[in-house]
Amino acid sequence: MSPALGFALRRLRRGWKSGELLILTLALAVAVAALSAVGLFTDRVRSAIDSQTGDTLGADLLFSSRNPLPDTLLQRVAGSGARTSSFVQFPSVVLNGEATALASIKAVAAGYPLRGQLRLSELPFGPARPVEGIPAPGEAWADARLWQELGLQPGASVQAGSSHFRIVAVLESEPDRGNGFSDLAPRLMINHADLAATGLTGPGARAQYTLMAAGEARALEPLRTMTLPAGVRRIAPQDARPEIRNALGRAGQFLDIAVLAATLLAAAAVALCAHQHGAKLRDEVALLKCLGAGRAFLGRALLLNLLLLGAAGGLAGALLGLAAQEVVARLLAELLQIALPPPSLQPLLLAWGLGLLMLLGFAAPPVLQARAVPPLRVFQRNAGGSLLTGAIWLAAGATVVALLWLQTGDPKLAAAVLVGAAIALGLLALLAWLLVLALSPLKRAVGSSWRFGLGNIARRRGATVAQVVALGLALLALLLVSVVRQDLLASWQGKLPPDTPNQFLINIQPAQRDALQQFFAERGYADIQLWPMARARLTGLNGKPVTADSFSDPETQRWINRDFNLSWSTTLNDDNQLLEGDWWGEAGRGKPWISAEDYAIERLGLKLGDRMTLDFAGTPVELTVRNFRKVDWGSFRPNFFLLVPPGVISDVNGQYIGSFHLPAERRALLRELVAQFPNVTVLDIDAAMKQVRGIVDRVVRAVEFIFLFTLLAGLTVLLAAIEGTRAERVRETALLRTLGARSGTIAKGLLSEYALLGLLAGLVAAIVAQGVAWALAARVFEIPYGLRPALWGIGAGAGMLLVAGMGWLSLRGVLRTPPRQVLG
Template sequence: MSAWRISLRLLRRDWRSGELYLLAAALVITVAAVTAVGFFTDRVEATMERQGSELIASDLAIQSSTPLPETLADEAKTRGLSTAQTLEFRSVLVTDQTPQLVNIKAVDSAYPLRGELRIRANADTQDAPAPQGPPAGEVWLESRLLPLLQIQIGDRIKIGETPLRIGAILTREPDEGRSFFNIAPRVMMNTADLKATGLIGPASRATHRLLIAGDAEAVARYRDWIEPRLAANMSAESASEARPEFASAVERAARFLHLATLTTLLVAGAAIALASHRLVERQTDAVAIMRCLGAPRRLLTRIFLLRLVLFGLIASLVGCLFGWLAQAGLVGALSDWLGEDLPPASAAPIVTGVATGLICLLGFALPPLLQLTRVTPLRALRRDIGGPKAPAALALVAAGGALALLILWQAQDLSLAWKLIAGVMGALVTLVLSVLLLVRLAGRLTGRVRGIWRLGLAALARRPSGAVLQIGGFGIGILALLLLAVVRLDLLHAWQDSLPTDAPNYFLINIQPEEVEPLRDFLAEAGIERAPIYPMIRGRLTRINAHEVEPSDYEDPRAERLATREFNLSYGTEPQPDNRIVAGNWWSGEEAPPQFSVETGIAETLGIALGDRLTFWISGHAVSGPVTSLREVQWDSFNVNFFVTASPVLLRDEAATYITSFHLAHENEGLVAELSRRFPSVTPLDVDAILGQVRQVIDRGVLAVEYVFAFTILAGLLVMYAGIQASLEDRRAEHGILRTLGTGRRALLGSLAVEFTAAGLLAGLLASIFAEATGWLLAEQLFELEFSFNPWLWVVGVLGSGLAIGLAGTLATYPLLIRPPLQSLRQAG
């Protein structure tokens, strides 16, 4: 009979006997978690990108200081993409009052491609969505222009040579937060009226934008096509590049989802290992009989390997099915946010899920199962010989290799993956050593107690390797549950609190030096106390050390753009509250020597390292200083932040404008009109739309992570169940002997309660320590969040684990006590 046929028969027999149920459940949960996250993130990342696209009114924006070639729009249309064009320039509106500088935005009938415009018919009505921009012959104005120019809806204003009717108040445009440097109030008009104004000529200073939207893959292919064709004065950007606040929120959401997946993988891996241990015990007699019938080791090896692969494929495919159903449920739960037109899930997560299942199975289950080939035929006659013991080194190397491979694959970040691998390996070693230490301590207590306490503690100390396996399994299961509490109650709440309800929703820019103190007083009178005002100086990076900064030196398109643009520099004596120094040291005092602090992302993009000397061209002269610190910036805080900050002595004599941000309640929005009247040169920028997008990502991301962690809970419960089942064979023989020697059922039941409660307390103690430490590391190193220790975690973790495992273990092993001693000895022997 061929190895294939034998493998299929044995697989069918094992399934019918129920010996594979536990292993199958662990594998299905693992694969379901991986594929659910894979299916979900495939679809949600596209949705997040689409919602982020509302911040630039498109999926991709091409920007230029000169008219864009028509071939760019023609190529996009050929690829089935939608296009719109805008043109922005500054001009002066002249009425009977003082001339007013304005920022004019001309849009065509297709604008916006993403997001929505909102307008008010007059100052007393609520705003409403507008499907497109103003019709020909009409303009829309920001509300602050009406009191400044003393005009009203229905009046006509002259733009260039053309009088246009004021049709509405412009309250929101999708890409209004694209730049903080629109220093004048907005006027929106139709491109059909542009030529008649006479304001735009070949040499006019204007910003031309081509907006593109459509299928994500088609947009990506178009970007690949256009990148090498962009001139030096052109740039292409997506929402994540335009708004780092949104990109930061999306990145954190993805990290939380991958964290949930990795946690499930680790916990389910422990369940697979425990289930494999029990399967080996149950298979030993069958293999001994096969050896008696002449089966060679080579044939047994092939049979076990084929059976494991077949089982893994079937269980993994079932897990993929559950994963697809799970992501469908999650998408349904988030339908109000994701919408009904989500792209279909790709087949890639199925491949990932099956591969993950096989790697888990081969890494955790294959080494102990291969030891069955070493079973001696004599085992069929002498049950006291026992089963073969797998070398601990082989099992650890295989399990460690599988974990490392899965972490590297799932983490999607090499640096993060190595940190996780080191942490997991260190935690496992610490766990084993801690359990051995605690078991030895229990053994010493055995001689000092009597009755059921002695029986229970002796049972715990009698099998050190079994105790390590069992308590380790309990500890990992409890750790999974406690990690859910840490992530849900501490990390996710900290993430939500990182964008509080009073996060800044207004920026004030173009504040002149003489307006700083009057503006600060004005805001204080309005009850806005927390509005720090920062200086801002424009400068272009020209040199890094002795090397001239040239766009052609960089392959990364973003680095090329940064090499051509001006930076917004600032200075101060203290780093801002949401900045964290990760390398070097911040300066101290107003008279600290000239030096710079650089944000880590921009430093990595431009190749700036600690100790490099930067030179900026500011107002016609060069300013230089060394980089003495690198900062991580919490961009989604919505506070004012800068890529590059300098010591005061370096920039305080440069010409500067000032910027601030603050929170303004909706019922107090009338304050903006008063502010514009008293400070006409100051430009208020409403970023409520961006703030709402980021807050929505956080809220829905929290729900998605909680949903995925349900798999971790199932895996945690499964690993605790597997830990209880792992020792049943040994207990059957022990209880038979103790019953034969006269030990009563009540005493045995009490000893079981003592043993399992002690195991639960030890496991809960270790799990609480690891959960608290893991939460702190995740908060500080991965998510850059504030973490506070939770005393209730220890109460629930230690006492709750002792009670729960004590009760569950006692109930699970109680059936062994009600059997006659002779029956137990026969089954064990």
């Protein structure tokens, strides 16, 4: 064993006995525990949520093509170990006696769906029940719209192609049914074994062939990245529908904020403790130098001491984090109603590595800096200078950047968080300085105990500001946990309020508009809004013909080969945001202008002033791009990729669509609607909305519990900030007792100082938390957020009580310290 390692081991044992390294180890253990618990639990929740979102697709992955899928793809997917099923979907006319309807026929194979459930009912709009399996050969399930259009009765026989099917149930919902307007035809579901006999999938048929896959991540990972044959599209749950993609994206943002908050707070706790440890080392290093220890030996020994400390504290923290996330997972298993996969080692190893990085980045510079202390410090305690050198600041800054970059994997996001953290710290320092200045004149107007506390704050103004910033950082985290839970998450959930539209009306003829609005007004829906809609295909851009071959991107090629839904209006819905250009308003009537949604900009590369030629059933119309919009597709209200002013395409044959919220107890209204307006089709999306709400609710619960670890990291910073002044309090107390002060008087004075520090820290933290919450709401989550004055009072009061309480726990030992132990 080398002399440096032997010295490091002996010093580590002495440190434990004296308690000198205890707080640094505690900070490191809590840091690693918080990081590992957050990382492990977040990783498991993300995997579980990703698995659950397969319910919205019927599978974890889809492979879809206009032609039968190649055998090579089928064999590759089958050999992956994933569960598979398939279906073929195509439009065709379905007959029931003299009645006919254009339906979307779906021929499903055994095992469909792989995720989620099919729900059936006996009669349209009746009670629904989940069902296992698929229609038996010769039988079919039809949705309520097909029952409506064909006038079906239980047991009716319908014809599709060359085959006849007996209708045995109403198809109330299917997990992979689209919610947009690209799948408007009513559904007829049959057994895949009956498909060939229909004769409807021959050459030229507009069929979509889909292979479904579901399974564990290791089986799916090769399928997510493999090269696909030409014409085959891979679809994941996040790509299936805009509202699901938005919900998952928002979930990821909340979880990322929880992880980043825990990381930064843990780093702050380690930094405070490391600085205190480095300061304590100066006396010991000076003594060792007097005994002949060299600079190189001290550097090796102290660095080895840190590494041993990091290994022990990191291991304890990793085990604590592993146990903590397992306890939380067990507690949440029933609450979340999702099965969490086993934890992986990667987040655990990453947390341990980040803990060592924190230790080396924050503790190594002040520890190694202590080697420069001269032996003279043994006789003159002020020899040795300050530890806060430029090199230490540089190392700390580089460590923070590295932590953020490793945690996020995104340099831009890391830079944004770093700038935001710097601004928050700057605001904390500025507000603390101003409040300290404002409190100084009050020391003459209060009692002796408060005068003692105010005097300490005024006398050590710079140290007070630093301590308020440290305490404020911890309180800021605690307040932000409350803000995220109470305000931001509530606002996010509020984006899908209980009265969100769950019924869409389509195929409303212009002549029926007034009568339909009167029908709803008589039944308590006077404010129902109906939007005009027409369908068109893009045929030209800036005077040049446009086809799928005009674009190299496969997604754009598929997107361009379909008809666009288009509407006209002089006003914008509140779920539309203008990005560029100006809105035409009433002045735009009759002008050949068009407004494009940002997805169209991305796909077509549009610019303001571009000319788009749209074909309306053989009638070409050229329109100039006037503005760009961003649409909140999660609002579940009618929205359109393209809008034009009224009067531009008034001679085009179109229809009206609308949406409204229908409570479950009033579903009988749909029967009245169908009886009075038999051609109007009702699109019930209530089941799909329940899926989205379920995802949001699961994420909210997960985030709430994940933020508990951020709360623990914040409390650790608070403890480190209070314990950092313990040595100074001991000396100050001993001096006062030597001068005749009573323990009770000293205790009241110190408690008043802690209370004032907590008041200041809580107030500045509340002000900054309000600003951070507004920035997150406005810039990240895009949700409304207003001023919360009560937060300032809550922050100030909580800070005062919390810091005073933790200060009292620290003071109990200080007040019992004999004067001779400090001053002797």
